[in-house]
Amino acid sequence: MRMIVLLLFLFLIFPHISHASVMELYDEQNDSWLIDLKPYIFEMDEALLNWNDIEDLTKYMQKQVYQKPENAYIAKNGEIVKEKPGLALDVNQFHTLINEFYYSGADNRRLHVPKQKIPARVNEELLKEIKEKELNRFTTRFRKGNIERTRNIELAADAINNTVIFPGEHFSFNEVVGERTRERGYLPAPVIVKGEFSEDIGGGICQVSSTLFNAVDLQGIEITERYAHSREVPYVPKGRDATVSWWGPDFAFRNKFNQPVLIQARTIGGEMTVAIYTSNDATLFQAKKP
Incomplete structure (x- = not known):
């Protein structure tokens, strides 16, 4: 026993x-x-x-x-x-x-x-093909002397750079960029909260999402989620912004082309540019006849 x-x-x-x-x-x-x-x-x-x-x-x-x-x-x-x-x-x-x-x-x-x-999802041959045709690009400017905000913009731009969205696929800014934390390199910088300026980790990334919105707002891209700031922002024309926050508003869209779409995002000096590319063979999905 x-x-x-x-x-x-x-x-x-x-x-x-x-x-x-x-x-x-x-x-x-x-x-x-x-x-x-x-x-x-x-x-x-x-x-x-x-x-x-x-x-x-x-x-x-x-x-x-x-x-x-x-x-x-x-x-x-x-x-x-x-x-x-x-x-x-x-x-x-x-x-x-x-x-x-x-x-x-x-x-x-x-x-x-x-x-x-x-196998990798995106290979060299695919990139060569979808870099053939530029669909659109948009540039915004910022004060590079603001070190904290500039750092946040650079990190978020790097996060979305080289993203490939396949036909019918959904892009979420928050999912791609991820949570903005000190551990990931983001710094405190001014943000707009309920119409008032405040300071929070990751301040400035809304310029990245807004630049991206203006670049992808074209035929063949379906904007599925976008929210405006509670007050005007200086880096885009009135009504052309897209605010984002972790556990809050997101910016999202869907690729309606029959070919993948490539995002190229760059920060040089005090400028941030997003360019959108696809294949020369890209066409819009045709609705099926009933």
């Missing part, structure tokens, strides 16, 4: 295998993890593998192996930087290898973890 109680106690304390303890071997030369299968064998029946634990191991390995793909992008000098594929665990092959390796009776029960490439 005491033995049963002790086993239950140990099971509660150590319900899962420590994957880190069985994955200490990494083959740097072949860029491969090595897995020891011994901890995944049922102690009461060595002819069986414990697939519940192996499923846990699989989830752990997915996190270890995963590398996010990097899209191709256009550098500041105008050259296209080639995409880089990502990596993911080949789950089916991983499980197949475990079965084959274990049931083959091999004494050495260590195996290389199989990987598969994840």
Whole structure:
């Protein structure tokens, strides 16, 4: 009885295998993890593998192996930087290898973890094609001597730069730029709150969203969400602004072309410019006849 109680106690304390303890071997030369299968064998029946634990191991390995793909992008000098594929665990092959390796009776029960490439969403060829035709561009100006506001504008412009919106796809400024925090480099600068000037982290990014709005406000782009400031702003004509804030107003639109649309955003000196591009073959979606 005491033995049963002790086993239950140990099971509660150590319900899962420590994957880190069985994955200490990494083959740097072949860029491969090595897995020891011994901890995944049922102690009461060595002819069986414990697939519940192996499923846990699989989830752990997915996190270890995963590398996010990097899209191709256009550098500041105008050259296209080639995409880089990502990596993911080949789950089916991983499980197949475990079965084959274990049931083959091999004494050495260590195996290389199989990987598969994840293609980048935007590759070099696509960028070359959708950079052919400029649809529109818009420029606004700011005082570069205001270091905090300039910094915020630069960060937000960099965030939307090289964004590709595929046909029918929806763009959200807040989703693309992300939360404006000190940790991400944003600084306190003047903002408009309920018609009054105040200071908050990320002040100035509304100039980026407003510049973007004026650049994409054209045939083929459907504006789905836009809000005006509670008072006029000096960097765009009256009624041509688009205010944004985290947990608040967003600026959003949808691509109605049959080809992807590319956003290029630049800050040079005291100017911020957004240019919109697509392919020479781009046309508007045709409504289906009833």
